[in-house]
Amino acid sequence: MARRYFEDFAEGLTVDIGTFTLSADEIVSFARQYDPQPMHVDPEAARASVYGGLIASGWHTVARYMRLLVDAVIGESASMGSPGVDSLRWFKPVRPDETLRGRFTVLESRPSNSRPDWGIVRSRGEVLNAADEVVMRLEAVNFLARRPPG
Amino acid sequence: MARRYFEDFAEGLTVDIGTFTLSADEIVSFARQYDPQPMHVDPEAARASVYGGLIASGWHTVARYMRLLVDAVIGESASMGSPGVDSLRWFKPVRPDETLRGRFTVLESRPSNSRPDWGIVRSRGEVLNAADEVVMRLEAVNFLARRPPG
Numbered sequence: 001m002a003r004r005y006f007e008d009f010a011e012g013l014t015v016d017i018g019t020f021t022l023s024a025d026e027i028v029s030f031a032r033q034y035d036p037q038p039m040h041v042d043p044e045a046a047r048a049s050v051y052g053g054l055i056a057s058g059w060h061t062v063a064r065y066m067r068l069l070v071d072a073v074i075g076e077s078a079s080m081g082s083p084g085v086d087s088l089r090w091f092k093p094v095r096p097d098e099t100l101r102g103r104f105t106v107l108e109s110r111p112s113n114s115r116p117d118w119g120i121v122r123s124r125g126e127v128l129n130a131a132d133e134v135v136m137r138l139e140a141v142n143f144l145a146r147r148p149p150g
Numbered sequence: 151m152a153r154r155y156f157e158d159f160a161e162g163l164t165v166d167i168g169t170f171t172l173s174a175d176e177i178v179s180f181a182r183q184y185d186p187q188p189m190h191v192d193p194e195a196a197r198a199s200v201y202g203g204l205i206a207s208g209w210h211t212v213a214r215y216m217r218l219l220v221d222a223v224i225g226e227s228a229s230m231g232s233p234g235v236d237s238l239r240w241f242k243p244v245r246p247d248e249t250l251r252g253r254f255t256v257l258e259s260r261p262s263n264s265r266p267d268w269g270i271v272r273s274r275g276e277v278l279n280a281a282d283e284v285v286m287r288l289e290a291v292n293f294l295a296r297r298p299p300g
Contacts, residue, residue, distance in 0.1 A: 033213075033217065034213040034214065034216055034217050035213070035216050035217065035220055036217070036220055036221075036225065037220060037224060037225070037229060039231070050230060050231075051231070057216075058232065058234075059209070059212065059213050059216055062209065063183075063184035063185070063209050063213070064184065066184055066185050066207075066209055067183065067184050067185065067186070070185055070186055070187060071186075074187060075186065075187070079187060080200060081189070081200075081201070081240075082208065082240065083239060083240060083241075084208075084237070084238050084239035084240055085235070085237070085238040086237060087234070087235070087236060087237070088234050088235040088238060089233060089234035089235075090231075090232065090233060090234055091233075
């Protein structure tokens with residue numbers, strides 16, 4: 001596939017970026033390192049909680065979304081990094097072995113004022129479950145190099 | 151320490167939640183799994199990039215912030231989870247072996263309308279470097295149980 005530049009991220013572009021699952025072991029292992037709350041690391045405490053069972057750390061879900069995005073879109077692009085995320089929402093708990101899929105949509109695409117060789121892409125990222133419910137959504141900003149002349 | 155409830159998260163409360171560093175190995179290992187962009191996984195490509203050397207995935211920095219927060223604040227609290235983050239900004243690249251410290255500040259604290267046994271806490275999380283520059287900032291929302299009567 002050809003390398004993608006800013007010009008390839010047109011407003012409205014939508015890309016299905018693939019699927020993932022998180023096993024109970026993966027959920028507990030990530031959470032032990034980064035988010036050791038009972039509902040993420042302790043199946044028994046999770047069962048007794050308002051969530052009724054083990055759920056993934058929201059940071060785990062977003063990290064796996066990022067991996068899909070890099071594999072499907074950003075890895076082949078002239079990405080210059082990101083200043084941040086404007087909104088990140090976890091709508092539904094993610095449970096072990098659910099099949100989840102990612103979707104990336106370009107919301108806005110404009111040249112950078114301060115760096116004429118860069119463009120700025122604002123995007124929506126979503127993670128959906130098997131019932132097509134959105135379980136996570138974020139709006140992110142990314143810098144991309146503009147296509148070199150010639 | 152006594153278990154903390156919603157009532158303990160007063161507006162203006164600030165907690166220094168500790169320090170962390172990310173080694174080059176940790177940066178590469180996290181990024182191979184979740185964010186395999188060249189500036190996070192390939193020291194040579196990173197040197198040739200606009201960043202001039204290996205930098206941590208922003209998702210790694212926020213995950214380590216989360217761990218500090220759980221260890222210092224949330225782990226002892228009646229946390230009921232989070233609906234999300236209103237803003238997340240990476241202001242400066244995080245490089246291997248920098249000493250970073252976390253700070254947590256309560257911005258707003260109010261009872262839940264829909265769940266009278268819960269409160270809603272809006273907070274600012276920051277990661278600062280040795281020069282006291284803010285390298286990352288987020289504004290998050292958390293649900294906490296109210297202190298049981300009696």
